[in-house]
Amino acid sequence: MSDTYDVLIIGAGPGGYVTAIRAAQLGFKTAVVDREHLGGICLNWGCIPTKALLRSAEIYHYFQHAGDYGLTAEKVGFDTAAIVKRSRGVSGRLNGGVGMLLKKNKVDVIWGEAAVDSAAQGNQPGQVTVTETKRAEAPKGAKGAGTYKAKHIIVATGARPRAIPGIEPDKNLIWTYYEAMVPETMPKSLLVMGSGAIGIEFASFYRTMGAEVTVVELLPQILPVEDAEIAGLARKRFEKQGIKILTGAKVTKVEKGADSVTATIEGGDGKTQQITAEKLISAVGVVGNIENIGLEKLGVKIDRGIVVTDGLGRTNVPGLYAIGDVAGPPMLAHKAEHEGVICIETIKGLHTHPMDKAKIPGCTYCQPQIASVGLTEAKAKEQGFAVKVGRFPFAGNGKAIALGEPDGLIKTVFDAKTGQLLGAHMVGAEVTELIQGYVVAMNLESTEEELMHTVFPHPTLSEMMHESVLDAYGKVIHT
Amino acid sequence: MPINVLMPALSPTMEKGNLAKWLKKEGDAVKSGDVLAEIETDKATMEVEAIDEGVLAKILVPEGTADVPVNDLIAIIAAEGEDVSEAAAGGAPKAASNGAAKPGAKPDAKPEPKADASAANQNTTPGGGHMGYERVNAAPEGAQPGGAPQASTGGRVFASPLARRIAKQEGVDLGAVQGSGPHGRIIARDVQAAKASGATQAPAAPQAAEAPKAATPAPKAAAAGGAPAGLTTDQVKGFYAKDAYEEVPLDGMRKTIAKRLTEAMQVAPHFYLTVDCELDALMKLRETLNGSAAKDKDGKPAFKLSVNDFVIKAMGLALTRVPAANAVWAEDRILRFKHAEVGVAVAIDGGLFTPVIRRADEKTLSTISNEMKDFAARARAKKLKPEEYQGGVTSVSNLGMFGIKHFTAVINPPQSSILAVGAGEKRVVVKDGAPAVVQVMTCTLSCDHRVLDGALGAELVSAFKGLIENPMGMLV
Numbered sequence: 020m021s022d023t024y025d026v027l028i029i030g031a032g033p034g035g036y037v038t039a040i041r042a043a044q045l046g047f048k049t050a051v052v053d054r055e056h057l058g059g060i061c062l063n064w065g066c067i068p069t070k071a072l073l074r075s076a077e078i079y080h081y082f083q084h085a086g087d088y089g090l091t092a093e094k095v096g097f098d099t100a101a102i103v104k105r106s107r108g109v110s111g112r113l114n115g116g117v118g119m120l121l122k123k124n125k126v127d128v129i130w131g132e133a134a135v136d137s138a139a140q141g142n143q144p145g146q147v148t149v150t151e152t153k154r155a156e157a158p159k160g161a162k163g164a165g166t167y168k169a170k171h172i173i174v175a176t177g178a179r180p181r182a183i184p185g186i187e188p189d190k191n192l193i194w195t196y197y198e199a200m201v202p203e204t205m206p207k208s209l210l211v212m213g214s215g216a217i218g219i220e221f222a223s224f225y226r227t228m229g230a231e232v233t234v235v236e237l238l239p240q241i242l243p244v245e246d247a248e249i250a251g252l253a254r255k256r257f258e259k260q261g262i263k264i265l266t267g268a269k270v271t272k273v274e275k276g277a278d279s280v281t282a283t284i285e286g287g288d289g290k291t292q293q294i295t296a297e298k299l300i301s302a303v304g305v306v307g308n309i310e311n312i313g314l315e316k317l318g319v320k321i322d323r324g325i326v327v328t329d330g331l332g333r334t335n336v337p338g339l340y341a342i343g344d345v346a347g348p349p350m351l352a353h354k355a356e357h358e359g360v361i362c363i364e365t366i367k368g369l370h371t372h373p374m375d376k377a378k379i380p381g382c383t384y385c386q387p388q389i390a391s392v393g394l395t396e397a398k399a400k401e402q403g404f405a406v407k408v409g410r411f412p413f414a415g416n417g418k419a420i421a422l423g424e425p426d427g428l429i430k431t432v433f434d435a436k437t438g439q440l441l442g443a444h445m446v447g448a449e450v451t452e453l454i455q456g457y458v459v460a461m462n463l464e465s466t467e468e469e470l471m472h473t474v475f476p477h478p479t480l481s482e483m484m485h486e487s488v489l490d491a492y493g494k495v496i497h498t
Numbered sequence: 499m500p501i502n503v504l505m506p507a508l509s510p511t512m513e514k515g516n517l518a519k520w521l522k523k524e525g526d527a528v529k530s531g532d533v534l535a536e537i538e539t540d541k542a543t544m545e546v547e548a549i550d551e552g553v554l555a556k557i558l559v560p561e562g563t564a565d566v567p568v569n570d571l572i573a574i575i576a577a578e579g580e581d582v583s584e585a586a587a588g589g590a591p592k593a594a595s596n597g598a599a600k601p602g603a604k605p606d607a608k609p610e611p612k613a614d615a616s617a618a619n620q621n622t623t624p625g626g627g628h629m630g631y632e633r634v635n636a637a638p639e640g641a642q643p644g645g646a647p648q649a650s651t652g653g654r655v656f657a658s659p660l661a662r663r664i665a666k667q668e669g670v671d672l673g674a675v676q677g678s679g680p681h682g683r684i685i686a687r688d689v690q691a692a693k694a695s696g697a698t699q700a701p702a703a704p705q706a707a708e709a710p711k712a713a714t715p716a717p718k719a720a721a722a723g724g725a726p727a728g729l730t731t732d733q734v735k736g737f738y739a740k741d742a743y744e745e746v747p748l749d750g751m752r753k754t755i756a757k758r759l760t761e762a763m764q765v766a767p768h769f770y771l772t773v774d775c776e777l778d779a780l781m782k783l784r785e786t787l788n789g790s791a792a793k794d795k796d797g798k799p800a801f802k803l804s805v806n807d808f809v810i811k812a813m814g815l816a817l818t819r820v821p822a823a824n825a826v827w828a829e830d831r832i833l834r835f836k837h838a839e840v841g842v843a844v845a846i847d848g849g850l851f852t853p854v855i856r857r858a859d860e861k862t863l864s865t866i867s868n869e870m871k872d873f874a875a876r877a878r879a880k881k882l883k884p885e886e887y888q889g890g891v892t893s894v895s896n897l898g899m900f901g902i903k904h905f906t907a908v909i910n911p912p913q914s915s916i917l918a919v920g921a922g923e924k925r926v927v928v929k930d931g932a933p934a935v936v937q938v939m940t941c942t943l944s945c946d947h948r949v950l951d952g953a954l955g956a957e958l959v960s961a962f963k964g965l966i967e968n969p970m971g972m973l974v
Binding site for chain 2: 372436437438439463464465466468469
């Protein structure tokens with residue numbers, strides 16, 4: 020069987036399915052191929068189900084501190100299976116939603132493993148062969164294995180957990196986010212390797228649920244992409260909660276016991292120590308899924324595991340495009356979605372620009388939350404900017420005090436010369452919902468003037484965003 | 499040069515006011531920003547601020563004087579190094595190029611937004627408006643962003659705040675920047691790209707400062723620091739009763755004409771050469787040639803030459819005979835051409851086009867004539883292609899059909915001259931010592947002094963006159 024599409028997308032993750040819907044809106048006959056789940060890792064094994072878990076942890080935490088708010092909560096406990104069931108239910112509901120959206124937009128779903136045989140040449144469309152998959156059952160109405168033709172083929176195959184030789188995940192004692200998301204019982208002790216967003220979120224979740232948690236980070240700072248000051252404040256809070264943090268440290272060896280692992284950890288000072296824990300979560304980053312989809316054969320240019328594109332999704336092979344994690348960092352769902360839209364609009368011939376990666380926000384949903392956009396203070400200085408830095412602490416904000424969340428900081432970094440907002444960095448309650456205010460400002464190319472002239476509602480946490488800007492220019496009111 | 503302090507207008511409609519109080523006495527040193535006096539109207543009291551440094555040499559209107567007309571001389575300031583008594587005695591000559599000295603001083607002036615309205619009157623009066631008022635064209639430093647120079651456009655420029663600030667800091671003229679943001683909004687990268695290409699530098703102060711050295715300085719251009727914003731809509735409307743006018747929105751052609759020709763008068767130093775050309779021989783030749791035109795089967799002649807066709811051809815030939823004049827100014831060099839490109843102004847409803855006859859030196863009169871008929875028809879239908887009206891070294895503007903005897907025209911950039919052609923009319927002239935009646939056409943060439951000096955312009959005009967008066971030369 021053979022169908023010819025205008026656009027065929029490999030991968031139905033957030034990048035792929037959003038691109039497919041946009042393609043359909045633009046009038047393209049569109050298909051999207053997936054082998055496992057609509058919505059990808061994000062919706063099924065990443066962003067969304069972890070938020071569900073963390074919400075359970077958050078409410079559990081509030082119950083434990085009910086007295087702080089004049090409430091009584093006795094016999095507070097949890098049911099691990101129910102927490103996991105809720106999390107899976109959230110994913111399941113959204114997964115069904117993606118299927119509906121695709122159907123509504125008349126996007127064909129093709130189920131199986133896809134490999135590109137050829138890209139379009141002249142009037143000849145490219146070809147993709149889809150073979151059966153045993154990973155998951157096809158959703159209703161999906162097309163099956165076969166060869167499909169398409170004028171434009173977009174690779175949106177996402178990424179998978181990186182494995183460190185000798186510490187390969189085994190689904191039992193050494194977990195990746197897959198296993199960590201569906202624990203049968205709460206482990207009493209946990210070793211987390213890697214302190215990026217994934218590692219820290221699981222550390223925060225399991226610590227709140229009562230586990231003894233140790234985080235090992237190779238670099239000198241946890242949350243290495245975040246501003247050092249913000250990461251430092253977060254670290255203090257984590258340590259206060261009882262999370263043990265080892266930075267500049269490396270797991271050199273892992274020995275598996277019957278129901279525990281013992282890790283040998285080498286510190287920056289050369290000293291080694293051994294830590295035994297029930298489980299080890301390997302959260303040392305993700306790698307793009309670039310193998311077995313025909314890229315090598317077509318001569319697609321790849322650099323250090325990343326498909327090289329022109330910023331508008333085009334690879335060196337005409338008719339073949341790549342977006343999302345496979346096209347390089349930051350490997351974030353919202354980056355993939357945006358990149359996909361730019362790619363398909365470019366194909367349509369609309370006026371597009373490469374995404375400005377300096378304006379992609381990042382959020383980590385630990386307690387306290389971390390959110391940031393743009394350059395850290397250190398990066399800004401490294402790039403030669405003379406900076407003006409503003410800071411405002413949660414302790415100076417009425418709403419934060421009323422919420423019982425007096426710990427946190429909002430930091431802003433401006434170019435002293437032009438007043439351009441170079442970066443914003445936050446730690447504290449609900450900051451993941453605040454950051455987009457600064458993202459909008461950055462995209463509108465606001466200077467400090469417009470931010471200062473903006474009226475922020477009272478009483479809200481957002482007032483701190485205003486005060487941080489004022490602080491950068493010596494006009495802060497509430498400190 | 500002593501500086502005249504004039505009675506300021508506090509609003510566009512103010513005609514006179516009371517000089518309430520002098521805050522400086524004769525002999526006091528004043529510096530930019532000092533308050534000199536207080537002026538009262540029935541509505542408000544305003545301060546008169548000094549923009550320049552110097553010594554208050556003489557107070558001409560004592561305090562407490564009522565109903566001082568706007569723009570009356572109220573005091574004289576001796577500039578630095580000037581003799582105070584001499585300044586006091588003489589005062590600054592009226593209509594001296596006071597303005598030319600302004601650009602340097604203006605950026606130092608402190609912002610005083612309230613002075614905006616008063617600027618209107620001041621700027622309209624040549625040589626007036628020295629104290630505290632012209633600054634309105636300069637954006638208040640450090641206030642709202644958006645004060646970037648916008649010399650090239652009259653309308654609102656859509657640009658991000660950051661783009662505006664960078665443009666201001668880097669001296670990029672936002673009006674000349676192509677926006678790449680949503681709906682053509684100018685964003686930071688556009689300004690950076692424009693800066694890198696160096697193509698859109700806002701006319702800077704040094705240019706303005708050079709203006710007085712040119713043969714024919716344009717005081718207004720210099721006064722406004724190379725970025726004359728003119729009066730604002732509200733200021734202009736303030737001069738008239740509300741029901742006295744109707745408002746006509748600007749179309750693209752009107753905007754272009756306003757922009758290009760304002761620029762031409764400010765940038766290109768014009769001088770004018772007028773000559774009378776006798777037409778009798780040309781009229782006779784024209785009759786002969788038109789009579790000899792082959793006719794098609796409907797009896798329509800293959801061509802019908804007009805006087806203007808001869809003028810175009812004569813300009814084309816004259817340019818090639820005076821090669822140094824067949825050139826245009828290109829900022830750091832002069833572009834000299836082999837063939838003559840002659841634009842011809844075609845009036846149309848609501849404006850004009852200037853289609854260009856290429857190789858006017860080589861083309862026959864009949865070719866030029868037929869080309870012009872086609873151009874004129876398509877210009878009126880607004881169907882000309884840009885490449886048909888761009889370029890050119892000179893232009894011909896003929897108002898003879900309206901009975902205009904003599905006028906001067908504004909050079910159409912980037913051209914270096916324009917010929918204003920009057921009506922051919924019978925005049926009595928002295929020939930061989932006796933009065934004679936001949937047909938005469940007065941022509942005036944506006945020349946860009948950067949390219950053409952007086953003698954060179956005269957050579958071109960004289961070549962043109964020679965061809966018009968001996969038109970057989972255009973046939974061979």
